[in-house]
Amino acid sequence: MGGASQDTIFPLQGQSLKVAGLFAGIGGIELGLHRAGHQSELLCEFDEPASRVLAHQFPDVPLFGDVRELKASHIPPVDVLAGGFPCQDLSQAGLTKGISGSKSGLVSEMFRLMETMKPKPRWVLFENVPFMLQLEGGRAMAHLTQTLGDLGYTWAYRVVDTRSFGLPQRRQRVVMLASKTEDPRTVLFADEAGERQFKDLPRKTAYGFYWTEGVRGLGWGINAIPTIKGGSTVGIPSPPAIWLPDGRIVTPDIRDAERLQGFPLNWTRPAVDDAKKRNGPRWKLVGNAVSVPLARWVGRRLARPGAPMTRNHKLLDGARWPVAAWGRKHETYAAADISLWPVHHKYKDLLTFLAYEPDLLSLRAASGFRNRTRKGTLRFREDFLHAIDRHIEMMSSEDSDTSTLRHAISA
Numbered sequence: 001m002g003g004a005s006q007d008t009i010f011p012l013q014g015q016s017l018k019v020a021g022l023f024a025g026i027g028g029i030e031l032g033l034h035r036a037g038h039q040s041e042l043l044c045e046f047d048e049p050a051s052r053v054l055a056h057q058f059p060d061v062p063l064f065g066d067v068r069e070l071k072a073s074h075i076p077p078v079d080v081l082a083g084g085f086p087c088q089d090l091s092q093a094g095l096t097k098g099i100s101g102s103k104s105g106l107v108s109e110m111f112r113l114m115e116t117m118k119p120k121p122r123w124v125l126f127e128n129v130p131f132m133l134q135l136e137g138g139r140a141m142a143h144l145t146q147t148l149g150d151l152g153y154t155w156a157y158r159v160v161d162t163r164s165f166g167l168p169q170r171r172q173r174v175v176m177l178a179s180k181t182e183d184p185r186t187v188l189f190a191d192e193a194g195e196r197q198f199k200d201l202p203r204k205t206a207y208g209f210y211w212t213e214g215v216r217g218l219g220w221g222i223n224a225i226p227t228i229k230g231g232s233t234v235g236i237p238s239p240p241a242i243w244l245p246d247g248r249i250v251t252p253d254i255r256d257a258e259r260l261q262g263f264p265l266n267w268t269r270p271a272v273d274d275a276k277k278r279n280g281p282r283w284k285l286v287g288n289a290v291s292v293p294l295a296r297w298v299g300r301r302l303a304r305p306g307a308p309m310t311r312n313h314k315l316l317d318g319a320r321w322p323v324a325a326w327g328r329k330h331e332t333y334a335a336a337d338i339s340l341w342p343v344h345h346k347y348k349d350l351l352t353f354l355a356y357e358p359d360l361l362s363l364r365a366a367s368g369f370r371n372r373t374r375k376g377t378l379r380f381r382e383d384f385l386h387a388i389d390r391h392i393e394m395m396s397s398e399d400s401d402t403s404t405l406r407h408a409i410s411a
Helices: 028-035 048-057 104-116 135-150 254-260 280-288 292-303 363-375 382-396
Strands: 018-022 039-044 080-083 123-128 154-161 172-179 207-209 241-243 249-251 311-314 324-328 331-336
Touching (some): 018 028, 028 039, 028 080, 028 292, 048 280, 080 104, 104 123, 123 292, 135 324, 254 280, 363 382
Parallel strands (some): 018 039, 080 123
Antiparallel strands (some): 123 172, 154 172, 154 324, 311 331, 324 331
């Protein structure tokens, strides 16, 4: 099952579907579905920088602002209603207010449109963070599934790791699909490659980590960066750091961050409307985006559904939400024998993936991280801590010529 190319698993023939995208962000779902052969008919996004990106990248697609003012009559007939509804109230990096928070609670607007659209879409596609499975003891997920069941939808979800598609970013997301007429298992459960084993590391291995942590966590990534976030707990864009084999502690260029999400170079450049502004808005947009290859995989299976590759068992009330499940009104089943890895695309090592000269982690950021590691009780690799200390020493030395640190990345 593993190791096949995407075109081998998904023949290019299939149905071309029409899509309406809510909470479209910078168009990760839409670009992925477009690459799978589908067509966007409408976009809706409230955030102004994100809207500038959509207007530039999808100039022929009608673009609406506030989803609360969007009426069913505004939406042309479509096959798919898609939405990566805001995750700020669901993520560990956010405020974790839950599904009723002011941002994530906007998913109710999707429910409103699902019921009032005529004709109704065949498919409804959701995407969000996996923390929603445990938030409020699982009540947020129970609310979503019960509402879908009450509305007459069969639903399925699966947690998927972006590394499945060969990108060196350890990013896990919940993909949920619902329909009144179709079986979503034929899309989300039709591929299973099994958990990927990273036994043979390259001779020169880069490690990703969160420099904003250090007391209770690190977000450590071997030959990968941890999840690119929209911001820290205080809302500051904070790209992950990378410990390079030559000892440098760096943060990736925004263009490499876009590539790590599957976007073309400078996809988010239109977000910055003032040349004096830095790339903070772009980092936030990239961190909140849906990975393009993930959406493409879903799109290819929407065009050509397959047989579900999983066994099922009844999910008892109060049980933890598994990595994959499906259900309908008053029925919920765990999907057994399924992983976060639907496919195994050729993996791109982090060091060789980086195409642009990274930025050195600032002295302030590095020093703050090192101070937190000293206060906490977590155990770190000694060679890693030594690298942080050397980085701080070089960055703080008045005689240090930082240009000597900015040599090209060695392969």
